[in-house]
Amino acid sequence: MSLPPLPDMILDPLVRSALMEDLGTYGDLTTRTVIPEGTRYTARLCAREPGVVSGMQIARMAFHMVDPSLVLTQHKVDGDPITPGDVLMEISGPAASILSAERVALNFAGRLSGVATMTAAFVAETRGTDTRITCTRKTTPGLRLVEKQAVLHGGGFNHRFSLSDAILVKDNHIAAAGGIRPVLQAIKGQASHMVRVEIEVDTLDQLAEVLGEGGADVVLLDNMDTPTLREAVAMTAGRLVLEASGNMKLERIAEVAATGVDYISSGALTHSVSTLDLGLDF
Template sequence: MTLPPLPDMILEPMVRAALMEDLGTMGDITTRTVIPQGMTHTAHLRAREGGVVSGMQIARIAFLLIDPSVAVRTLAGDGDRIAEGEVLMEIHGAAAAILSAERVALNFAGRLSGIATLTAAHVAETTGTRARITCTRKTTPGLRLAEKQAVLHGGGFNHRFSLSDAILIKDNHIAAAGGIRPVLRAVRANASHMMRVEIEVDRLDQLAEVLDEGGADVVLLDNMDTATLREAVSMAAGRVVLEASGNMRLGRIAEVAATGVDYISSGSLTHSARTLDLGLDF
């Protein structure tokens, strides 16, 4: 999925933090010990397996933060499908700078490409349906922005980025507030007219109560089996957006999409994605 890149300045703080963690208090002592000052080299970031790439912008930032004079040529952009053996990036410049940024660049690119690849596999299961695949807030602390970008690169969509993005009433909110009707009435009384509202239900009688009370834009259908999801779609009849969530493993996506839900959210896109195997070779 081709998307305009974010400004580098938004991504730089997380890359800088990762470099600081890796460089420690004394910098790259191995490279300083064995690589002569002034030595230049060309390195290639290469895919060791196929998938969907993400993190190329971040990898480029990592190299340039170490040495702005390094020349980075990106050959596969974020969102591109890549094949095993394909060269994704060429880096030319001070060998010491390339070596010092290598691990951080690969950590980001491999992790994010894994998320994009897993997301693309989920999206492929929705072909011919209206369902969209979306992520959750189950992200690595500090890396949410990058991981949610990777979901977009895989063809998915983003759920809220933070608690301040939208009102999402979960089961514990309902329990604490005394029920579905009290929380929806509180939303109508207190929330901004600019704020979208989603509420979680796990039974059809709860869905009926939400539809009767009104006040929700989206209903999250939590941990429902496929037959119940199908019935929920029929009950809602297009009055609210429906999001299916809970136990949304890859092998189940096609049947859930076929029920007619609008969105399928899965935390596994970000918390369980396998790192794509990428390598850097001089």
């Protein structure tokens, strides 16, 4: 999926912190020791397995942050499908600069391409339905913004970015507040009209209570089997947005999408991905 890039200024602190972590207190000791001054090369960032690319914007920033004189030729952009051997980017200039930025660029690009690739696999299982795949807040600390952007690159959608984005009432909120009815009454009495409200239910009886009470925009159907999800869709009859969540593994996505739920959320998109194998070769 082709998307406008994020403003570089938003990503700058993230990339700068990663480079500082990798360069340490003295810079790239190996490169400073063994690479003759003035050595120039062209390196290629290549795919070693198929997938969907993400993190090219950050890779570009990492190289340019180390050395603005590096010349980058980008052949693939975030959201592009890739196959083994595809050249994603060429980097030309001082060899020392390329080597010093290499690991940070590859760490981001490999990790985020893994997120985009898994998301694309989930999305593929929803073909023929109107169900959308969305992520959760189960992200790597500090990387939420870019991991959620990678979900978009894979064709998915974003859930809330933080606790302040929306009201999402979970089972523990319901228990602490004394039940679904007190929760929804409190929301109707206090929440801004600009804030969307989602509430989690575990049973059809709880769903019926939410439908009767009103005050919610979205219902999260948590850990329901497929027949129960189908019944929940019939009960709701389009009155509320329905999100299926819990144990949403790839092999189950097609049958859940066929129930007619609006969204399927999966933490696996960001917490259980494998880094896509990318390499940089001179």
